[in-house]
Amino acid sequence: MGRLTGGDPSLLRRINSAVVLHALRTAAPSAAPTLTDLVKLTGLSRPTVEGVIEGLMESGLVMEASAEEGAARRQGRPARRFRFRVEAGHLLGIEIGPHRVAALLADLRGRVVGSASLEVSETASADERLERVREAVADLLRRSGVACGSLRAVGVASPGIVEADGTVRLGTALPEWTGLRLGERLRRSFRCPVLVENDANAAAVAEHWKGAATDSDDVVFVLAGLSPGAGSLIGGRLHRGFGGAAGEIGALHLLGREATPEEVLSTTGQPLHPLDEAQVARVFTLAREGDVRAQAAVERFMRRLVHDVAALVLALDPELVVVGGWAAGLDGVLEPLRAELARYCLRPPRVAQSLLGEAAVATGALRLALDHVEEQLFAVESTVTARR
Amino acid sequence: MGRLTGGDPSLLRRINSAVVLHALRTAAPSAAPTLTDLVKLTGLSRPTVEGVIEGLMESGLVMEASAEEGAARRQGRPARRFRFRVEAGHLLGIEIGPHRVAALLADLRGRVVGSASLEVSETASADERLERVREAVADLLRRSGVACGSLRAVGVASPGIVEADGTVRLGTALPEWTGLRLGERLRRSFRCPVLVENDANAAAVAEHWKGAATDSDDVVFVLAGLSPGAGSLIGGRLHRGFGGAAGEIGALHLLGREATPEEVLSTTGQPLHPLDEAQVARVFTLAREGDVRAQAAVERFMRRLVHDVAALVLALDPELVVVGGWAAGLDGVLEPLRAELARYCLRPPRVAQSLLGEAAVATGALRLALDHVEEQLFAVESTVTARR
The missing domain is CATH 3.30.420.40 (ATPase, nucleotide binding domain)
Structure with missing residues (x-):
């Protein structure tokens, strides 16, 4: 128990302010609340709500709603109504x-x-x-x-x-x-x-906010490319790691003295340029068309991606894995990933493709x-x- | 913002109760606080403190301190002093x-x-x-x-x-x-x-509470054995994972179609029994004595342990890795682990041996x-x- 304060009045004011602002912010635009509404919504006293509203109006975050914004419920002398200024x-x-x-x-x-x-x-x-x-x-x-x-x-x-x-x-x-x-x-x-x-x-x-992970708080997002990166939410919160390096799983292969990411997808013996996405896509296309060397390269690529994602899944045990990045747009990435994770993880997570794509x-x-x-x-x- | 309550009186009572109990619980046994002390320590009003103390005494968690417990500061008519009943x-x-x-x-x-x-x-x-x-x-x-x-x-x-x-x-x-x-x-x-x-x-x-990790809130504990398990603290809290399976990193090797843990340390071609710690210790002893097959087995074992720990470190980026379990007691586990992690992790964590050992x-x-x-x-x- 660190900073629990028994009776700090400025803290109490801030809490009350937050409670009122929250009520205003979640109110439907068509039903801007009156002081009476806010008293009911927050459980605070009327003088407290009045004081808080005054402060919020001074800061520019709250304004009186115009007549029609409260029209639906008007009756007798119209009470003042208030709204959060999203445009502030x-x-x-x-x-x-x-x-x-x-x-x-x-x-x-x-x-x-x-x-x-x-x-x-x-x-x-x-x-x-x-x-x-x-x-x-x-x-x-x-x-x-x-x-x-x-x-x-x-x-x-x-x-x-x-x-x-x-x-x-x-x-x-x-x-x-x-x-x-x-x-x-x-x-x-x-x-x-x-x-x-x-x-x-x-x-x-982003995927947690408005993408493929809105219904899960324990998510690993894999930015799939030649050297995958990852971001994790634990209990709905971003897990950055002690030094901000959590999810930088790409180095794991160096331990096995395996090929670099750029060599994995190469069909010529020459490493690919790490950012040459077009060239990588061509390897996938060739593989689909039956090119044996391209197929072997794609298999190497998939094996590595599965291994990296499995390491994340075993370490973190997320509910959901979302795959994004350019490699997620290539055919045949999601299904093998799903199958292999189901095979090797004690509790396999759901696997979904990014819904936000390039905008994530x-x-x-x-x-x-x-x-x-x-x-x-x-x-x-x-x-x-x-x-x- | 979920259950923020503006003015719930029972919640307020519980908070006040917690504040008073906390003050009593952290007081030195030689300085059991008076009501006046508690008013000062908590910032609550005297009537509030009196009400809370009454409730806590009824529940058996608090009692009046005997005379000598407050003796140091007595003066005039002795004020009542209170203490937390650890023996409750x-x-x-x-x-x-x-x-x-x-x-x-x-x-x-x-x-x-x-x-x-x-x-x-x-x-x-x-x-x-x-x-x-x-x-x-x-x-x-x-x-x-x-x-x-x-x-x-x-x-x-x-x-x-x-x-x-x-x-x-x-x-x-x-x-x-x-x-x-x-x-x-x-x-x-x-x-x-x-x-x-x-x-x-x-x-x-345990290591976070009273072992090797008391000064760190971002810790991976590795229970090192033939198939290592791990527990992680993130921000001082246990990370169980969505299905309670976080840290069960042992399955990662199945992906590479590598040998089972029991085969890794074998010097005979016959797998070891997974729980036969004495047999494993013998392999380490033979290796120290110069047995070439035992040395190769130990090297395989170490490579796997390093790989598993590296996967955890890259996924979670902890400040500290604590190694426990029976393998931590074997010579030559910590140093190679430290050296390899420093080589491959973007931000290598500190590596320490369990202080609690068998009691962890x-x-x-x-x-x-x-x-x-x-x-x-x-x-x-x-x-x-x-x-x-």
């Missing part, structure tokens, strides 16, 4: 990938109001790549008519192991990425909090920005929770 | 293993006041094994002068995947263990809650019983925490 701020979710940068713009409820993406060369320098991010965001804000000052939080996802301060500890997929102070660089462009996350972690969060990483980055804002608005858990 | 109940931690059953008896603070263990044959039936448990417990209670009715919770740990209700879903290490309703069977013997857990999970909890599993079972009682006494977190 905006959020950005940004993906920085090897081939493209993408951004999603959303209101304070997380509803997407615009998107943009730009191609970028896989050999682009860190400066060039970040410049493309700024271009995409500027274009998106302009087209959406949203001022940069309206942004309340920005989530950013990219390959690599990301530290808590937004520095990339290790990122071999993008040039000049290892050691890059990505959070610090982007904070110069935005005047709001910037949260940086690993791409597979972000995608896991940016969507996850957006959700992280939304989480940050909600934590600020509804900061109850971290202060009231009693921990041993 | 007892806890049991039970290990059910292949070769022995063991039990630890503790007071309500978790301090061990007695222990017992009995040998049992690895071929004993489930009935025989449970009878040995009852014998060991009866002997322990008798020797300690503690009535069975004083037990408030019993923790039990054994090999196998254990479901939430205490049924063993899969347990190949002990005869008749798969499908055994272990919790239900033991609940017949005790008139208090019985909590059943996997042995490696329990050992992980029963100690963990005891901690689970203590957790259960504390949750009941201090049930704040689960009711106040706001969840999305």
Whole structure:
């Protein structure tokens, strides 16, 4: 039991504020609540609700609803009605990938109001790549008519192991990425909090929010490619690991002194380029057309993917495995994975394909920005929770 | 935000009760607090503290301290002083293993006041094994002068995947263990809650409580043997997995169509018996003495252990790996493990040997019983925490 407070009045005010805001935020737009409604919904006293509402209106997060918003239940002298101002701020979710940068713009409820993406060369320098991010965001804000000052939080996802301060500890997929102070660089462009996350972690969060994992809290998301990455949710929460490296299962094969990922799918003896997705897709096509060497290469690829996913499943025992990334779009990845996991795992998880596809990483980055804002608005858990 | 309550008076009473009990429980025995002390310590009003103390005394958990317990600070008319009654109940931690059953008896603070263990044959039936448990417990209670009715919770740990209700879903290490309703069977013997857990999970909890992992909240405990099991703590909490099977990494080798664990350490071509620890120790001794076939066997064993631990580390990214189980006692297990993990993990964890050794599993079972009682006494977190 750490910070359990017996009678902290400012904490109590924050809890009450959060309770009222929650009630306003979940009310249907057609039924903006009155003070009386809020008293009933929250169990708080009328003077407490009045005080809280006043504070929330001052902060710009709550406003009086216009007449028609409460029309359905009007009777006699109309009572004042209140609503959460979803338009009081905006959020950005940004993906920085090897081939493209993408951004999603959303209101304070997380509803997407615009998107943009730009191609970028896989050999682009860190400066060039970040410049493309700024271009995409500027274009998106302009087209959406949203001022940069309206942004309340920005989530950013990219390959690599990301530290808590937004520095990339290790990122071999993008040039000049290892050691890059990505959070610090982007904070110069935005005047709001910037949260940086690993791409597979972000995608896991996204699939849980609005993809293939909405009905499960224990999920492993596999970003399947030549060297797979993974993100895990445990009890609905992202598991980053002690050093942010959880799920970086790709190194397991080095232990067995096996071939590198780039050699596994090669049919020529020459390793494939790790980011050359077209070339990889060709190997799969050749295999389907009966090419024996391509079939052997695909089998090697599948065996490795199954092994990596099995290691994650045995270590974590998730309810559900979601497979995304470009390899998930190739035929014949999901079925063998399912069959092999059923064979070797003591409690095989369900296996599903990503529903968000290409949008998963940016969507996850957006959700992280939304989480940050909600934590600020509804900061109850971290202060009231009693921990041993 | 699920069950956030604005103004539930019974919840408030429970929180206040927990706050007062916590203050009493952490007070030094030589300084039993007065009502005035408790008002200061908790921030609650005097009438509230008085009401709470009354309730706690009725439940038998709190009593007035005798004169000398508050002597240090007495002055004028002595104020009433109060203390937590650690002797108000007892806890049991039970290990059910292949070769022995063991039990630890503790007071309500978790301090061990007695222990017992009995040998049992690895071929004993489930009935025989449970009878040995009852014998060991009866002997322990008798020797300690503690009535069975004083037990408030019993923790039990054994090999196998254990479901939430205490049924063993899969347990190949002990005869008749798969499908055994272990919790239900033991609940017949005790008139208090019985909590059943996997042995490696329990050992992980124990090392965190009073072993090699007291200073880390992100820990993988490896119960190293022919087929290793593992338990993980994430953020200080046991990670059981969706189906209780997390850490059962032993099956990973089946995927590579490699030799079974029993074949790995064999020097004769004949598989070893999985539970014949003496035979395994002989192989290690022969290897140290220069036997080439034994050295090759040990190298195979180490390679597999490193691979299994690496899979756990890459999936979970813990701060610390604690190695226990009989293999941890063999020379030359820790150093190679450390070196190989440093070589292949992006962020290598610290590697430490179990400090609790043979006592780890029963100690963990005891901690689970203590957790259960504390949750009941201090049930704040689960009711106040706001969840999305």
